[in-house]
Amino acid sequence: xxxxxxxxxxxxxxxxLKNNEQIIKNHVSGSNVLVIGGAGTIGSxxxxxxxxxxxxxLTVVDINENGLTELTRDLRSSNLLDYNPGYITYPVNLLSKxxxxxxxxxxxxxxxxxxxxxxxxxEKDIISVEALIMNNIFGAIKLLNLCExxxxxxxxxxxxxxxxxxxxxxxxxxxxxxxxxLSKKNKFRVSTARFANVAFSxxxxxxxxxxxIIKKQPLSCPSDIKRFFVTPEQSGExxxxxxxxxxxGNIFFPKxxxxxxxxxxxxxxxxxxxxxxxxxxxxxxxxEAKSFKINNNDKRYPIYFFKxxxxxxxxxxxxxxxxxDFHIDDFDSLGYIKVPHIKLSFQQVINDxxxxxxxxxxxxxxxxxIIKKYVPDFSHVDTGNHLDQKM
Numbered sequence: 036x037x038x039x040x041x042x043x044x045x046x047x048x049x050x051x052l053k054n055n056e057q058i059i060k061n062h063v064s065g066s067n068v069l070v071i072g073g074a075g076t077i078g079s080x081x082x083x084x085x086x087x088x089x090x091x092x093l094t095v096v097d098i099n100e101n102g103l104t105e106l107t108r109d110l111r112s113s114n115l116l117d118y119n120p121g122y123i124t125y126p127v128n129l130l131s132k133x134x135x136x137x138x139x140x141x142x143x144x145x146x147x148x149x150x151x152x153x154x155x156x157x158e159k160d161i162i163s164v165e166a167l168i169m170n171n172i173f174g175a176i177k178l179l180n181l182c183e184x185x186x187x188x189x190x191x192x193x194x195x196x197x198x199x200x201x202x203x204x205x206x207x208x209x210x211x212x213x214x215x216x217l218s219k220k221n222k223f224r225v226s227t228a229r230f231a232n233v234a235f236s237x238x239x240x241x242x243x244x245x246x247x248i249i250k251k252q253p254l255s256c257p258s259d260i261k262r263f264f265v266t267p268e269q270s271g272e273x274x275x276x277x278x279x280x281x282x283x284g285n286i287f288f289p290k291x292x293x294x295x296x297x298x299x300x301x302x303x304x305x306x307x308x309x310x311x312x313x314x315x316x317x318x319x320x321x322x323e324a325k326s327f328k329i330n331n332n333d334k335r336y337p338i339y340f341f342k343x344x345x346x347x348x349x350x351x352x353x354x355x356x357x358x359x360d361f362h363i364d365d366f367d368s369l370g371y372i373k374v375p376h377i378k379l380s381f382q383q384v385i386n387d388x389x390x391x392x393x394x395x396x397x398x399x400x401x402x403x404x405i406i407k408k409y410v411p412d413f414s415h416v417d418t419g420n421h422l423d424q425k426m
Contacts, residue, residue: 041303041306041307041310042234042264042265042266042298042303044266044269045264045291045292045295045296046265046269046289046290046291046296046368047368048269048272048273048276048367048368048369050367050368051276051280051366051367051368051369052272052275052276054367055276055279055280058279059088059275059279060088062144062145062188062189062279063085063088063089063090063144063145064088064089064090065089065090065091066090066091066092066144066145066188067090067091067092067094067141067142067143067144067145068085068090068092068093068094068143068144068145068146068147069094069096069137069138069141069143069145069146069147069187070082070085070093070094070095070096070147070149071096071097071129071146071147071148071149071150071178072096072097072129072148072149072150072151073095073096073097073103073106073124073149074095074097074099074102074103074105074106074124075097075099075102075149075236075237076233076236076237076267076270077149077193077233077236077267077270077271077274078095078097078147078149079106079109079271080267080268080270080271080272080274081147081149081270081271081274081275082095082106082110082271083110083113083115083271084271084272084274084275085145085147085275086110086115086116086120087115089118089120090120090144090145091120091121092120092121092122092141093120093121093122093123094121094122094123094124094125094137094140094141095122095123095124095125096124096125096127096129096134096137096150097124097125097126097150098126098127098128098150099126100126102237103124103125103126106124107122107124110122125137129148129150129170129174129177129178130169130170130173130174130177134177135181138181138185139185142185143185143187144187144188144189145187145188145189145190145191145278146178146182146187146189146190146191147190147191147192147274147278148174148175148178148190148191148192148193149192149193149274150170150174151170151171151174151193151209152166152167152170152171152205152208153195153205153209154205154238154422155197155203155205155206155345155346155347155348155422156421156422156423157204157205158203158204158205158346158347158399158421159421159423160399161397161398161399161402164204164399164402165392165402167204167205167208168204168208168388168402171205171208171209171211171212172208172211172212172215172384172388173385173388175192175212175215175216176215176381176384176385178192179215179216179219179381180381182219182223183219183222183223186222186223187223187224188223188224189224189226189278189279190216190219190223190224190225190226191225191226191227191228191274191277191278192212192216192225192227193227193228193230193274194209194210194212194213194227194228194229194286195209195229195230196229196230196231196263196288196352196353196354197209197349197352198210198212198213198229199229199352199353199354199355199356199359200349200353200356200412200414201410201412201413201414202347202348202349202413202414202415202416203346203347203348203415203416204347204399204402204403204406204415205347206347207403207406207410207413207415208406210410210413211384211406211409211410213227213286213374214377214379214409214410215379215381215384217284217286217374217377218376218377218378218379220283220284220374220376221283221376223283224283225283225284226277226278226280226281226283226284226285226286226287227277227286227287228273228274228277228286228287228288229286229287229288229354229355230263230265230270230273230287230288230289230354231262231263231264231265231289231291231352232262232263232264232265233264233265233266233267233270234264234265234266234267235267236267236270240256240300241303241307244304244307248311248336251329252325252329253318253321253324253325253327253329253336253337253338253339253426254304254308254324254336254337254338254339255321255324255338255339255340255341255425255426256300256301256304256338256340256341257300257301257340257341257342257343257348258299258300258301258340258341258342259299259342259343259350260299260300260343260348260349260350260351261297261298261299261300261350261351262297262298262300262351262352263289263291263296263297263298263352263354264298264303265289269289273287273289273369276366276368276369277369280366280369280371281365281371282373284373284374285371285372285373285374286355286371286372286374287369287370287371287372288354288355288369288370288371288372289354289368289369289370290363290366290367290368290369290370291354293351293353297351297352301340304338304340305338308336308338312334313334313335313336314334314335314336315335315336315338316335316336316337316338317338317339317340318337318338318339319339320339321339321425321426323337323339324337324338324339324426325337325426339426341425344418344420345418345420345421345422345424345425346416346417346418346419346420346421347415347416347417348416349416354370355370355372356412358412359372359374360372360373360374360375361373379409384409387405387408388402388405391405399417403415
């Protein structure tokens with residue numbers, strides 16, 4: 036089934052990878068590497084890039100045990116582990132006491148964090164929001180506190196383009212996460228990266244297209260939303276470069292053009308069907324799409340386009356704001372944001388959220404107000420609808 040080929044490669048990281056190959060090798064070869072959230076699309080592609088530089092020990096943590104199993108099968112079925120490094124995976128939650136034991140196993144040279152709630156659909160009710168905050172904020176705080184006790188030479192954590200001018204709680208939580216990370220830039224080397232949608236990544240709308248066709252179910256997607264896209268392999272390359280380039284405290288982003296390089300989901304959906312030898316059959320409702328009989332003799336495939344009315348959705352994305360100190364000329368494929376020193380009390384952040392979560396009847400508005408205390412440019416868009424209400 037044709038998938039990634041429908042996403043044009045609008046950016047090439049080859050030059051920066053080649054120019055910095057020796058630097059990366061010097062820091063990774065023979066090192067101890069810890070990757071949290073390594074079973075996901077971005078984390079697993081990062082691991083594949085890191086292994087080419089032969090770390091001594093690689094430990095991968097993820098709550099998805101099945102994902103870790105497939106990661107290991109994938110790596111063992113390639114030649115990436117043939118040099119026989121110390122390699123082990125743990126299906127463990129970052130917030131658990133068991134994770135502390137994992138962290139204390141080695142003196143880590145590199146710690147990379149990909150554990151996150153990263154979908155806009157993570158925001159539904161107050162319970163879903165609490166889970167999101169616990170993962171993105173409390174998880175970051177715990178990991179950074181551990182790193183301060185035994186500092187790695189390099190700390191990287193993935194962010195999102197939705198952290199720029201955030202309109203949803205997920206993006207705002209990642210913006211606060213950035214501030215937490217960058218507040219440690221004088222303690223140990225830290226960096227992060229905002230980047231595009233990863234095409235056909237785990238849980239993405241485009242991966243959903245693949246699953247719908249396999250299950251002979253209709254497609255649906257918004258008609259008015261456009262996004263930046265990179266391939267899964269490119270996601271690993273962005274994070275690898277962002278770990279080692281620039282200075283402590285930089286926020287990196289791919290040099291994609293705001294006007295030229297964003298693609299409407301509708302365009303991708305139509306191209307996806309055509310590339311897979313289907314004729315798009317556009318319906319006027321979910322009901323009509325589901326009632327259409329899909330069979331092997333009829334190449335028409337039902338697809339329903341809708342205008343977005345869900346909470347936290349922007350019509351477009353952006354990597355930085357005019358108020359941020361951004362630089363786009365130092366590297367071939369990446370720009371970055373310089374952030375001034377940030378003073379932030381981790382305990383105060385924890386206390387603020389705990390006070391809300393401990394209330395018998397707390398509201399989403401109260402959570403939003405706490406986040407705004409730390410992320411003043413957060414302009415929450417809440418329509419009362421969420422993506423779990425759609426196909």
